[in-house]
Amino acid sequence: MSYVRAVERAAKGAAGIILQFPLYAGIMGIMGATGLTSLFATSLAAIGTGGTLPLTTFFSAAVVNIFVPSGGGQWAIQGPIAMHSAIAAGIDPAKMVMAVAYGDQLTNMLQPFWALPLLAITKVQARDIVGYTAVAMLAGAAWIALGLLLF
């Protein structure tokens, strides 16, 4: 059956997912259970005071995303920290929500986790595209930082 053949051909590209998702899940497990994510998030957010707190939260979320690429997993750990520090510093919590969101998406451009299906479909290697996505990331970081400071 040609559908089965199509799946067989596409399934070859799933090797990266099969091999690497458990590893990232393990990293997430360690980060959560040992309090490493909280440590990252709080110490990086502590550098910021008042007006710059959304900015430092944005960058700390970008760092945490390298280790915890899953947006839902990252929010579960970092979200409460960001919200509590927003209340403590008198910052609009809505802005902090978006600061975490922007940080989470930014370093996807360095982290090949989400690119695995794309790499399989386009047949390129991570190292073929990461230079270009890194340029996009730097420009995007500047733009997002500008937005966080302006509003």
Add this chain to the structure above:
Amino acid sequence: MISRLGLLISRAFRSVMPDPFVLAVVLTFATIALALLLTPTPFPKVIDAWSSDLGIWSLLKFAMQMSLILVTGYALATSPPVARLTRRLAQLPTTGANAAALVAVLATTTGVLNWGLGLIVGAVAAREVGAAMHRKGISVHYPLLAAAGYLGLMVWHGGFSGTAPLKVTRAADIAEIFGATPPISAIPLDRTLFSPMNLFITGGLLILLPLIMAALAPRDAAAIQRAESFGISDNDGVVASAEPTGEAMIANRSSRVFWRIRHGSRGLWFCSSRSGRGATTSPATAPPASGSSPRTPSISPCLASACFYTALR
């Protein structure tokens, strides 16, 4: 100048970027080391955390969903309606620069709608535009197209499937963060996704990123790596005529099966303003569908896959 800078940066990364698997292994050991150095956790506890159900096995369901994204995305890409659409779209670009910009526009706009959709549309668009440019005899730097196809993942969290802004719209989730008497109420989307700040940031990214991709297109012919050198050519491209009907027809049919699976519980994902919620919760707890029925057979595979992706994460 930007294009030369892009080539330089790309070459630098090419020489240092490890294989993604190596990166995952290195990150694992780095995390273990950091946990031992920076937290008072003893080594056996760290290993317990790694091997527990909250560790390596916690993404089993999600890993299968990602595999299905890949497999059904491939099937979607080979279906006739998508092939026709991409063939028509792929006719548009006349240079390497606007080919990259087109792929970036497709990946980011769909990425704002839904991250999974953006990922698969970006990948398919990169591949198709690469094959179409090859057909037209225009040299295009194919790795840049693939990079442009990945940009949806840089705008998704400011879009309709964004986990964080969707999570805080529910009082229950706010209470989970702050306890029984939260100092704030649920945060509606008009203060997050539809705030002037996000319209500025995400709207700006939608314009900025395609322009950057266009500027990065290498002008030096010697630097251009065409799609065919990655095994993407007319015969292999997903719109190729080599195996025109069989696989494509079946793919179409399989997408309809997915349509039926999703249809009962979800309906048209983009008709529901709350549809992105599915991205943050399990499909079982997703909100009821706003409801609609498949329209024409030609668009149903796209809708089916869209519905399928919405249920993920």
